Amino acid sequence: MLIHDDARAALIAARRPPAAALDAVLAALAARFGDRFSRNRSVLDQHGHTRTQIRLEAPDGVVFPNTTAEVAEIVRLCAGHRVPVIPYGTGTSLEGHVNAPFGGISIDTARMDRVLAVHAEDLDCVVEPGVTRKALNAHLRHHGLFFPVDPGADASLGGMVATRASGTGAVRYGTMKDNVLALEIVTPQGEVMQTARRAKKSSAGYDLTRLMVGSEGTLGVITGITLKLSGLPEATAAGVCPFPSVKAACDATILTIQSGIPVARIELLDEAQVRASNTYSRLGLPEVPTLFVEFTGSPASVAEQVESFGAIAGELGGGPFDWATQPEDRSRLWQARHDAYWASLTLRPGAQIISTDLCVPISRLADCVTETQADIADSGLVAPIVGHVGDGNFHLGVLFDDTDAGETARVEAFLDRLVRRALRMEGTCTGEHGVGQGKAGYLKDEHPPAALAMMAAVKRAIDPLDIMNPGKILPMG
């Protein structure tokens, strides 16, 4: 939860750059970048906007660099005046990552959208941070390759690195942590550096790449990304399988993974989410816990996976299957999964939504989801659940009337219990959305004091002026 009180206001006032320093930066940027610099109100608001309940805190200016050298120039300018720098991709993050609580300059990387190299033999590519995952996959198609991390939104790859994004493909291909080979970074001092080379592995020193992945813009600006790629599979089968309970669906998932079936996607929709998706995406599914699954590989391997998974599902009372055999049907299925957020809004039109995510060891997933469903019912809330269940990761969209103080208080209490439940089950307060502002208060519950102190020491060591996306990840004050 955010601190929305006098203490927060005092912290913010104390940390904002002096007006003269800010004015100097704004004037210099206007002179240097012309129409690639904006102080237009709607542009500012759009760059702090995070599509969630978190209060808008807009930056003071937005600049649209074309090159790494320009980013370095902007960062040096801001560092010289101790003005905050907030890197911006597509603004699809959910925890207030792009907000500017202390004001400052938003660096929008949208124009840095070139795919610089595709090394098909090495299964890697080099991109600028503003390339979105859909744009990259369109570019890669004729190479027979694809980039497998798919968080749903057409996020920028820079933003996906920054938030350690994952999504439906992570059960098979891993998260951004597993799919970034190297990064080009503009440091908080405005120097340009490469974190690693293009070799597939290295033991040559501290893993600065992984330190930057998930650092949410607090340790530098990502200006170049070397990504691992995967070969487009020869064959694909996707389908939908209803289950008698969340537990049966989770148990089927555990058995699938334990059996070494290389499932490409395995997604749980609970009863409420199926109802919502039926309405929004016209699926016509039975309103019971349901797994959306996808298998890829050679035709023989896919046939074998389908058969093995079918046997597992059958043992647990799942079925009958509905297979999407045509590419259009598969696209419709995954579009429906990706539209779960929009679909959930139909359950309570006009309501505010808080989208949150948790992750627990998979053995605890059924318990965690089932207890959470009971808590939702007891709290009188509407909150459909979808999950990347192969990773033990699930999402809730809590729909509520934010003008109703009583309901808002019940939602806050529910969200607090939700995080504590996941932590009690050896889980994490966020599997893939990141900390931003929204989860910063929970880090002290998740990590021991020595680990939080180590994170703070690393932050101070790399960004001693605290200009890089201040107020994110580490709790304020």
Next chain:
Amino acid sequence: MLIHDDARAALIAARRPPAAALDAVLAALAARFGDRFSRNRSVLDQHGHTRTQIRLEAPDGVVFPNTTAEVAEIVRLCAGHRVPVIPYGTGTSLEGHVNAPFGGISIDTARMDRVLAVHAEDLDCVVEPGVTRKALNAHLRHHGLFFPVDPGADASLGGMVATRASGTGAVRYGTMKDNVLALEIVTPQGEVMQTARRAKKSSAGYDLTRLMVGSEGTLGVITGITLKLSGLPEATAAGVCPFPSVKAACDATILTIQSGIPVARIELLDEAQVRASNTYSRLGLPEVPTLFVEFTGSPASVAEQVESFGAIAGELGGGPFDWATQPEDRSRLWQARHDAYWASLTLRPGAQIISTDLCVPISRLADCVTETQADIADSGLVAPIVGHVGDGNFHLGVLFDDTDAGETARVEAFLDRLVRRALRMEGTCTGEHGVGQGKAGYLKDEHPPAALAMMAAVKRAIDPLDIMNPGKILPMG
């Protein structure tokens, strides 16, 4: 290369703890740990010994803790007197990682050898750092699970974390970076902390786990490890395939990986290594570049992989295959691969050996190996090559007479060209052995100044007294 001169001696003298401080620590450890503390000369020497050309620099004392609490106590004692702490696993590292250039206390984790938990449903386990990978796999067998990272030596898992080890299984299962979920660390201040929870993924703050993986004991002592596990495959096929050239073998590897064949191991032995292994392991193979391969999965998937790989190898002039169909034959095959180091010694009995490793993008591997073979011939050296070619990673064992100053100088010049060749090809000076002392001098060639400065800043932030394995990774002085 190490600095073996007066400058180094001066640095060492300046950095050694005062005699009184060291004596206080030694006396306290003797009183507290009794026969679990040793100053016996052969024990000291064994704990600095690294099986390589790097000069022995023994610690002043060796302590064998049983618990994390004891490790914390030792570190606090050493920190109080600014005496260096060198974590020790099995001493199988190759770059002087366990040497004690400034003296200090070696913490031998051999007694911390318990498997604390196996969570079969979650495919993970929790172990103490002294558990070796073979001991873990013996423990796991009845669960139908295994730990797939296999560097050859029966290394301790703590040491494997510390050096970011990988090996033959990395092409399929990744390196230690990809197989560690969380760590328990004793910080340089002697505090105990967990870097992460047991959830399969998290976006909750900086990735301290990955920061510790590969940090070579310079940021803390690893006292607990949560590892990802994999299901034992149903079927396995392994075989040997000769090729007309290194390039043909590398091209077959590239095509295999591009085709998405989930090869479990793919190892290159060059002509010289095949000759050595024929002698040592009685393989009777044709003395040409050869791939050792292994495929695992369901019986149908293995059959399909074998067929696809056979077609690729055939296209590139490889074959005929020699398949090891019996488990004993497979064991003999992989034992021979793991014995490559010992086998190479047969090429020049009595010679000194330097074992080194490099890694380049796989598209450059054939060039890198071929140029290196020409350089070996031109330099009049004996240096067989083996490689985890699926990762672009290869090893050389350079055999030479270290009493011959001329030959030693030629070896040093050759090793220098070797690293520069890999770096020129966008590679790294070490794919898996680590930096230790042996490669510390090359970090400035591999990383830009800003990245090295960032590593140094992180080190200072976490270990401001510089007591954790000083003189490793970052260049001395």
